[in-house]
Amino acid sequence: xxxxIKIKIxxxxxxxxxxxxxxxxxxxxxxxxxxxxxxGGDVYLAVNKDLNTLLxxxxxxxxxxxxxxxxxxxxxxxxxxxxxxxxxxxxxRVSDEAGRLxxxxxxxxxxxxxxxxxxxxxxNAHIKKSEVKSQKSKVGKEIWSWHEKxxxxxxxxxxxxxxxxxxxxxxxxxxxxxxxxxxKLTAAHPKIAPxxxxxxxxxxxxxxxxxxxxxxxxxxxxxxxxxxxxxxxEGASEGKGLGDLFLRHVxxxxxxxHLVSVEVEDPLEALLVINKELESYARSLxxxxxxxxxxxxxxxxxxxxxxxxxxxxxxxxxxIPISAxxxxxxxxxxxxxxxKF
Numbered sequence: 127x128x129x130x131i132k133i134k135i136x137x138x139x140x141x142x143x144x145x146x147x148x149x150x151x152x153x154x155x156x157x158x159x160x161x162x163x164x165x166g167g168d169v170y171l172a173v174n175k176d177l178n179t180l181l182x183x184x185x186x187x188x189x190x191x192x193x194x195x196x197x198x199x200x201x202x203x204x205x206x207x208x209x210x211x212x213x214x215x216x217x218x219r220v221s222d223e224a225g226r227l228x229x230x231x232x233x234x235x236x237x238x239x240x241x242x243x244x245x246x247x248x249x250n251a252h253i254k255k256s257e258v259k260s261q262k263s264k265v266g267k268e269i270w271s272w273h274e275k276x277x278x279x280x281x282x283x284x285x286x287x288x289x290x291x292x293x294x295x296x297x298x299x300x301x302x303x304x305x306x307x308x309x310k311l312t313a314a315h316p317k318i319a320p321x322x323x324x325x326x327x328x329x330x331x332x333x334x335x336x337x338x339x340x341x342x343x344x345x346x347x348x349x350x351x352x353x354x355x356x357x358x359x360e361g362a363s364e365g366k367g368l369g370d371l372f373l374r375h376v377x378x379x380x381x382x383x384h385l386v387s388v389e390v391e392d393p394l395e396a397l398l399v400i401n402k403e404l405e406s407y408a409r410s411l412x413x414x415x416x417x418x419x420x421x422x423x424x425x426x427x428x429x430x431x432x433x434x435x436x437x438x439x440x441x442x443x444x445x446i447p448i449s450a451x452x453x454x455x456x457x458x459x460x461x462x463x464x465x466k467f
Contacts, residue, residue: 290328312352355376
C-alpha cells in the first residue's frame, strides 16, 4: 500500500494586465482601455471514496494549476485559470514542510484549498484621466505604457500520510491469526499462510452485525470496519521488521483487538511487547480500548489452554479464547466488540 508521499503544488500565475488604446478619429492614441488579467487557478484537495491508496502520486510529484490569461483591449478581462482538483483517499493527513497540519481529510466530499492562484494584473484602463498627459512628454510616455504583471501563485510542498479509517484494528505479533480472523468476521480475502509476515499491507473488511439477542438488540444493524495491521515485532516503533510503516493505521481506530497465539511460550510477554511498541510510537495508541484474544485454541489441549488463560487471570486481564478456524468464541468476540464500541 502506498500510504506516504511528498508532493509539490503550485497555483496558477495571474494574467498580465493589457496595454491598449481606443481608436479615435484624428488621434494617435485614444483613451487607455486595456483590461485586467485573469486570476490564476487555485489548487484543491478533495476526498474521493473510490480511492484507498496514494498510488496516483507515487510517480508524479509536481502539480500546477493553469495560469490566468492576459487582459484584452476594450476593457476585456482575461479568463481565469482553471483550478486543479487533486483526489485524496479518505483518511489522508496533509502537512507542510514544517510538519504543520494543513488538512485532515476524513469525510467523503470534503474539499480544501491548499494553494491560492495569483491575482490578475490591472490593465492600463485604470489610468486616471488626470494622469494622462501629453504623449510627447517623458512622464506621459511612462503613463501610456503602464500596466501590472500578474501575481505568482502560491507554492507549497506537502506530505500526504494515509491513515485508514477503521473502527477496529487487529494487532499482534506475526502469525497470530489476524488475517484468518478478518476473513472469518468479514467478506475480506487477505492472504493467509502458516508463516510470519504473510500480510505486507493493511487489509480492510466490514463486519456486519444484523442481530444481537444477547445484547437485547443493542447492536442491531451495526457494521464495524476492521483493519488487519501487518505483524509487529519488538522494535517496530524504531523501524524494525515492517517498522512503524503501519502503526499510523491504528491511530484512528476506536478499539484495538490484540491477538496472542497459544503457540507462544509466554503469552503475557507477547502482549507486553506489542503494547510497549504502541506506547513508544504514540501514547494515544496505548490508551485505546483493547480486547485481548488468545487465538488458535484448537491446536492445544484443554489443560494447556487453561494454563495460558490462568496467566492472564492472575494479572486481572480479561481474555477471550477463540479459534478462527473452528469459529469457537467468535460470537462472544462480536458481542464484546459491539458492547465496547
